Structure formats: structure tokens, C-alpha cells
Amino acid sequence: MTHAYVVRFVGGPLDGRVDSFDRPQEEPKTTLTHVHLHEGPKIVHHYDLRYAVEYGCEYHLRVVEAEG
Template sequence: MSHGYHVRFVGGPLDGRVESRPQPQPEPMPTVTHVHLHGGPKIVHHYDLHYAVEYGCEYRLRDEG
């Protein structure tokens, strides 16, 4: 089965990840939060929604600075 809609992540620990979906979400989430848990402190990254003609939409790492 071929998926015609792609969601791409740009920056941070999810950089380069592409999720394929059969169709676009009617209302995509404006922000995705990624929480990285390991032996040290919790690390939180926020990705904001941007539309991209070639991918459908992409989430870009929020510049916290």
C-alpha cells in the first residue's frame, strides 16, 4: 500500500524522521512535543507545524533561544 502524504521532522533528535500516512489529517496538531528520557534529566523538544508542498507538512524544531 502506498502512502501519499508524508510528515517530516526537521531538527533535534527527530531530524530526518518521515511518517507516511494514507491521507492528511483534517486538523494536524500545531505543536508536537518530544520527551527524551534517559539516565539523566528529562529533555523536552517542541516541533511546530509548517506546510511543505513536497511533503504535505513538516514539524520544525522550535528555536527556544
């Protein structure tokens, strides 16, 4: 079975992850939040949506500029 719609993750802990769906989501979320809860402090990463015409969409790790 071939999946027509692919969601890829770029950067951060989800880098390289690929999710496949039979059809696109009607309204994909513009931002996804990934939270690490592994033996230590909670670490939060935000991924922002970018469309990829060829196959679906990509969520790219949000880069936060250092203050200073």
C-alpha cells in the same frame, strides 16, 4: 503501497524522521512535544508545524533564543 501524505521532522533528536499516512489528518497539531526520558534529566523539545505543499507537512524544531 504508496503513501500520499508524509510528515517530516527537521532538527533536534527527530531530525530525518518521516511518518507516512494514507491521508492527511483532519486537524494536525500545530505543535508537537518530544520528551527524552533516558537515564538522565528529562529533556523536552517542541516542534512547530509548517506545511509542505508537495507532500504534506513538516515539524521544525523550535529554536529558543538565549536570554541575556
